[in-house]
Amino acid sequence: DAVMREAAAVVRGHGGDSCAVLTTMEPMVAWYSGCEGWPMPKGNVPSALARMRGGGARNNFVVLFAKARREPTGAVRDDLLAELEQPALAHIPDPTGVLGDADVYRVR
Numbered sequence: 001d002a003v004m005r006e007a008a009a010v011v012r013g014h015g016g017d018s019c020a021v022l023t024t025m026e027p028m029v030a031w032y033s034g035c036e037g038w039p040m041p042k043g044n045v046p047s048a049l050a051r052m053r054g055g056g057a058r059n060n061f062v063v064l065f066a067k068a069r070r071e072p073t074g075a076v077r078d079d080l081l082a083e084l085e086q087p088a089l090a091h092i093p094d095p096t097g098v099l100g101d102a103d104v105y106r107v108r
Contacts, residue, residue: 003094007063007102008032010090014106020057022048022107024070025099029063040070045080049107060107061089066100083108 004025011021011033019035030037036057041048052060062084065071072080084105092102 001094001096001099003065003092003096003099003102004028005032006092007065007090007104010092010104011035011061011063014089014104015057015059015061018056018058019061020052020055020059021061021063022052023063023065024068025063025065035059035061040072042070043076045072045076046083049080049083053107062105062107064103064105066094066102067097068099081105 008029015035020038021029021033021035022038022040023029024040026037026039038052085108088103088105090104094101
């Protein structure tokens with residue numbers, strides 16, 4: 001999907017040679033970005049972010065898709081957004097509407 005590849009390109013462009021990305025689309029975003037991939041947990045996002053931060057990558061990112069399955073919602077999403085730099089590095093429209101628009105964030 002084009003929106004996923006474009007989101008991965010943003011991560012790659014900002015991540016350099018030491019990066020990690022947390023997302024529900026982890027295998028594909030990791031592949032296209034060249035960064036270490038971390039799967040989005042169903043809950044306890046702060047714990048997942050803490051593990052990612054301790055993983056050794058200098059640049060950590062989160063990619064959220066508006067319509068992808070397993071995207072965090074409610075309080076879990078609020079907890080996640082509280083850990084991310086605002087505003088998003090990029091907002092990428094999805095012209096197909098399959099995954100929905102993507103937002104790329106840098107982890108604080």
